[in-house]
Amino acid sequence: MRLGVNIDHVATLREARGGLDPEPVFAALIAEASGADAIVAHLREDRRHINDEDLFLLKGVIRTRLNLEMSIAPEIVEIACRIKPDQATLVPEKRQELTTEGGLDIVFHQQKIKKVVKKLNESGIEVSLFIDPSKKQINASQKTGAKMLELHTGAYANAKNKTEEDKYFKELKSAVRFAGKLGFQVFAGHGLNYTNTARIAAIDGIEELNIGHSIISRAVFTGLGNAIKEMKELMR
Numbered sequence: 001m002r003l004g005v006n007i008d009h010v011a012t013l014r015e016a017r018g019g020l021d022p023e024p025v026f027a028a029l030i031a032e033a034s035g036a037d038a039i040v041a042h043l044r045e046d047r048r049h050i051n052d053e054d055l056f057l058l059k060g061v062i063r064t065r066l067n068l069e070m071s072i073a074p075e076i077v078e079i080a081c082r083i084k085p086d087q088a089t090l091v092p093e094k095r096q097e098l099t100t101e102g103g104l105d106i107v108f109h110q111q112k113i114k115k116v117v118k119k120l121n122e123s124g125i126e127v128s129l130f131i132d133p134s135k136k137q138i139n140a141s142q143k144t145g146a147k148m149l150e151l152h153t154g155a156y157a158n159a160k161n162k163t164e165e166d167k168y169f170k171e172l173k174s175a176v177r178f179a180g181k182l183g184f185q186v187f188a189g190h191g192l193n194y195t196n197t198a199r200i201a202a203i204d205g206i207e208e209l210n211i212g213h214s215i216i217s218r219a220v221f222t223g224l225g226n227a228i229k230e231m232k233e234l235m236r
């Protein structure tokens with residue numbers, strides 16, 4: 001199973017002082033050298049961490065894949081078409097949220113998303129949709145032309161007790177199976193950490209996990225390379 005490492009919070013730390021350190025591009029290179037299979041970054045409309053320049057640099061230097069998380073705002077879509085990441089992951093975005101709060105509502109935004117998928121595909125960018133693990137959203141995703149889905153693991157990760165966790169785990173497992181049957185490549189992510197990832201990694205049919213906050217947090221104490229190696233180890 002592949003690991004995409006989200007490096008947004010390296011840039012968050014840089015923005016805390018508004019200077020140059022720490023440099024997200026260095027983080028990406030260390031991540032690749034330590035076993036990351038993709039580099040993930042979210043260009044937010046308010047540019048609170050990763051900025052346009054970071055992405056052009058990342059695209060130029062990384063050797064794995066650049067997975068750009070992005071909203072469907074026209075300005076961001078235009079920028080994505082210029083940067084040409086290997087993959088774009090479409091996410092909902094609210095300005096005030098601390099992090100992406102829920103999956104993209106494909107049922108509601110289907111026509112808009114279909115157009116964005118087409119535009120990105122025409123620029124040579126593969127598209128993944130970040131959705132809640134529900135059949136309704138998966139069915140709607142089929143009509144957008146996207147070939148990849150990232151299932152939101154946030155509800156599972158934030159479960160208050162074992163019963164709740166089991167319930168969300170079951171939901172994820174059946175969503176993976178359903179999406180796989182429809183021919184999607186299936187990924188998962190959000191809120192995954194060193195205690196809750198192994199269970200998700202054991203689900204047959206998930207090809208990739210995208211993880212950010214827990215890895216960057218651990219890196220403060222152990223170094224980024226060790227934090228990534230440890231995560232890859234527990235995914236095995």
Ligand code: PXP
Nearest residue numbers: 100130189190191210211212213
């Ligand atoms: N996948 C998607 C689509 C996300 O939006 C995020 C957060 O940027 C992540 C994965 C990583 O989430 P976390 O930082 O909680 O590991």
